[in-house]
Amino acid sequence: MxxxxxxxxxxxxxxxxxxxxxxxxxxxxxxxxxxxxxxxxDLSTNFALVSAKALKMPxxxxxxxxxxxxxxxxxxxxxTEIAGxxxxxxxxxxxxxxxxxxxxxxxxxxxxxATTGNGQKVQVEFVSANxxxxxxxxxxxxxxxxxxxxxxxxxxxxxxxxxYYINDAGRQIQTLGxxxxxxxxxxxxxxxxxxxxxxxxxxxxxxxxxxxxxxGDWIFTLPEPEAVAFCSRFAADRxxxxxRNVLNSLGIIFDNWYSEQAMVDAGKVESAIxxxxxxxVIYEKDGxxxxxxxxxxxxxxxxxxxxxxxxxxxxxxIAYHQDKLDRGFDRIIDVWxxxxxxxxxxxxxAIEASGKDKSQFTVILTQLVNLxxxxxxxxxxxxxxxxxxxxxxxxxxxxxAVRFIFLTRNYDSPLDFDLEIAKQKTNDNPxxxxxxxxxxxxxxxxxxxxxxxxxxxxxxxxxxxxxMEMIREPEEIRIVKHLARYPETxxxxxxxxxxxxxxxxxxxxxxxxxxxxxKHRVLTEDPALTAGRLYLIFAVQKVIRxxxxxxxxxxxxxx
RNA sequence: GCGCCUGUAGCUCAGCUGGAUAGAGCAACGGACUUCUAAUCCGUAGGUCGCACGUUCGAGUCGUGCCAGGCGCGCCA
Numbered sequence: 107m108x109x110x111x112x113x114x115x116x117x118x119x120x121x122x123x124x125x126x127x128x129x130x131x132x133x134x135x136x137x138x139x140x141x142x143x144x145x146x147x148d149l150s151t152n153f154a155l156v157s158a159k160a161l162k163m164p165x166x167x168x169x170x171x172x173x174x175x176x177x178x179x180x181x182x183x184x185x186t187e188i189a190g191x192x193x194x195x196x197x198x199x200x201x202x203x204x205x206x207x208x209x210x211x212x213x214x215x216x217x218x219x220a221t222t223g224n225g226q227k228v229q230v231e232f233v234s235a236n237x238x239x240x241x242x243x244x245x246x247x248x249x250x251x252x253x254x255x256x257x258x259x260x261x262x263x264x265x266x267x268x269x270y271y272i273n274d275a276g277r278q279i280q281t282l283g284x285x286x287x288x289x290x291x292x293x294x295x296x297x298x299x300x301x302x303x304x305x306x307x308x309x310x311x312x313x314x315x316x317x318x319x320x321x322g323d324w325i326f327t328l329p330e331p332e333a334v335a336f337c338s339r340f341a342a343d344r345x346x347x348x349x350r351n352v353l354n355s356l357g358i359i360f361d362n363w364y365s366e367q368a369m370v371d372a373g374k375v376e377s378a379i380x381x382x383x384x385x386x387v388i389y390e391k392d393g394x395x396x397x398x399x400x401x402x403x404x405x406x407x408x409x410x411x412x413x414x415x416x417x418x419x420x421x422x423x424i425a426y427h428q429d430k431l432d433r434g435f436d437r438i439i440d441v442w443x444x445x446x447x448x449x450x451x452x453x454x455x456a457i458e459a460s461g462k463d464k465s466q467f468t469v470i471l472t473q474l475v476n477l478x479x480x481x482x483x484x485x486x487x488x489x490x491x492x493x494x495x496x497x498x499x500x501x502x503x504x505x506x507a508v509r510f511i512f513l514t515r516n517y518d519s520p521l522d523f524d525l526e527i528a529k530q531k532t533n534d535n536p537x538x539x540x541x542x543x544x545x546x547x548x549x550x551x552x553x554x555x556x557x558x559x560x561x562x563x564x565x566x567x568x569x570x571x572x573x574m575e576m577i578r579e580p581e582e583i584r585i586v587k588h589l590a591r592y593p594e595t596x597x598x599x600x601x602x603x604x605x606x607x608x609x610x611x612x613x614x615x616x617x618x619x620x621x622x623x624x625k626h627r628v629l630t631e632d633p634a635l636t637a638g639r640l641y642l643i644f645a646v647q648k649v650i651r652x653x654x655x656x657x658x659x660x661x662x663x664x665x
Numbered sequence: 666g667c668g669c670c671u672g673u674a675g676c677u678c679a680g681c682u683g684g685a686u687a688g689a690g691c692a693a694c695g696g697a698c699u700u701c702u703a704a705u706c707c708g709u710a711g712g713u714c715g716c717a718c719g720u721u722c723g724a725g726u727c728g729u730g731c732c733a734g735g736c737g738c739g740c741c742a
Binding site for chain 2: 140141143146152165189190192238273276277278392394395396405408409413414416419445446447448450471473474481515519521524527531532534536538539546547549551552553594595598602606607610611613614617620621623625627628629664665
């Protein structure tokens with residue numbers, strides 16, 4: 107619809123130019139958009155305002171000229187007007203919206219899908235929490251934002267690859283192993299000193315118990331370094347399984363779990379360092395190796411290999427991102443917690459140093475989550491071991507509500523997650539509001555089926571046209587207009603990587619539907635009217651279902 | 666001190682990359698179930714868009730400077 111109008115406006119401006127009424131055919135970018143107020147029509151353009159300078163004419167004069175060339179008898183347009191400083195408002199004929207419904211029914215699950223991605227390969231890496239402890243709600247936010255962003259990119263024709271990077275090399279894994287080993291000794295009755303830098307949580311004890319069940323005292327026969335190494339591997343494997351289960355319970359499935367250790371073992375860190383040494387972006391100073399990140403906009407250069415010969419975390423990340431590029435992804439998206447933002451410039455430097463365009467690399471920073479219970483902050487201290495895990499939150503609140511809550515905020519804003527509010531089945535928790543639409547419509551369709559005289563017209567049904575003509579209540583037109591915006595919403599959400607736009611779209615659509623439902627009956631005495639309304643609400647149900655699916659939220663038939 | 670993010674109704678948040686009279690939900694108040702699910706709807710009330718300049722036909726949106734809060738600024742991960 108928008109595109110049709112855009113063409114109409116452009117053609118009219120060209121006609122005016124050829125008629126020497128406009129002095130230029132070079133028109134600045136103008137918009138076609140839905141005005142906020144219904145009184146301003148269905149669609150509106152600022153053409154006359156933005157082109158006033160180029161045409162050296164007052165906006166209202168431009169608008170008049172343009173409208174004269176558009177003429178008064180377009181099949182889509184009921185009427186036009188010039189308003190305010192020079193907006194042109196278009197009022198669309200109700201019948202012009204009907205094809206949207208037919209399109210929804212024809213495309214069904216594919217309604218809203220686009221091909222703008224052109225099959226480009228995109229990798230979305232998210233969560234990637236260290237396997238040294240359970241996931242918390244902050245990880246949950248990244249998980250859900252990452253997963254839904256991936257889903258939206260996929261819906262727009264990108265070939266999406268979801269990946270989890272496992273930090274299973276390095277010191278924190280050693281610490282994990284040591285923590286477990288000490289707990290094993292404790293279980294065996296030995297007196298131990300449990301260091302403060304070890305992981306304090308009870309899950310360490312659980313893993314230690316499991317290890318003892320499987321291996322008994324065997325672990326104590328190993329020399330300490332080997333025992334720690336074994337415990338590290340054992341514990342990390344257990345943690346990964348646990349993490350995977352929790353993410354699965356949110357409906358999140360990764361295409362790949364990428365092991366840092368495996369990458370190191372394959373020599374990829376060394377070869378990446380070698381490569382950048384040859385390019386002279388890695389150099390030696392004070393016995394350490396440095397990456398020349400400041401040449402790419404970072405505050406200062408960063409150490410890659412310490413003077414004791416140990417590679418830093420950054421070295422692994424250089425190699426990892428190099429490997430992503432080598433795997434042929436056109437775009438790389440990393441979802442990180444906001445506390446890692448200082449890390450972006452150096453990773454970006456590593457990407458640019460390998461000759462890639464920085465636009466191919468995007469970081470989504472999800473802001474902090476404050477976990478509350480009835481407005482009171484819940485302690486999140488990892489050190490104390492006293493924290494509420496993501497699993498506990500999901501168990502208490504439910505998958506759909508957790509996902510929706512994280513998706514009704516821009517990831518840029520810090521988020522208060524109140525467990526008590528999340529549990530309530532009210533409008534503080536709008537997931538139910540949206541799902542209720544789906545359930546209500548299912549209920550109507552079921553009833554229509556039971557009264558089997560009432561059926562939804564098929565696309566080839568000769569009576570379809572007549573049925574659609576019955577859709578003319580303002581509340582109905584409002585819904586159809588809303589449905590028409592769905593594909594654009596998905597495109598924007600994907601392009602901007604802002605899945606919350608879809609959640610808000612659904613809430614607004616739900617609002618329109620509930621208002622309609624309370625005012626009008628779908629199942630009536632008039633077969634044509636009923637058919638038209640069934641056609642409408644079935645389309646609503648499909649869009650709600652499609653949108654919820656992208657958000658990873660279920661669309662129940664009854665509630 | 667420097668960098669990133671945030672600041673919109675009492676609370677939680679939107680605001681479609683600059684449009685017209687700034688919107689929802691919750692909370693408050695008043696109404697609507699013998700009808701397809703009341704997890705719903707209708708109405709009332711609620712605002713100096715942190716503050717100040719600037720950019721232009723037009724600013725919650727862009728720029729600069731302040732103020733407030735959060736998070737970062739290791740040869741840690």
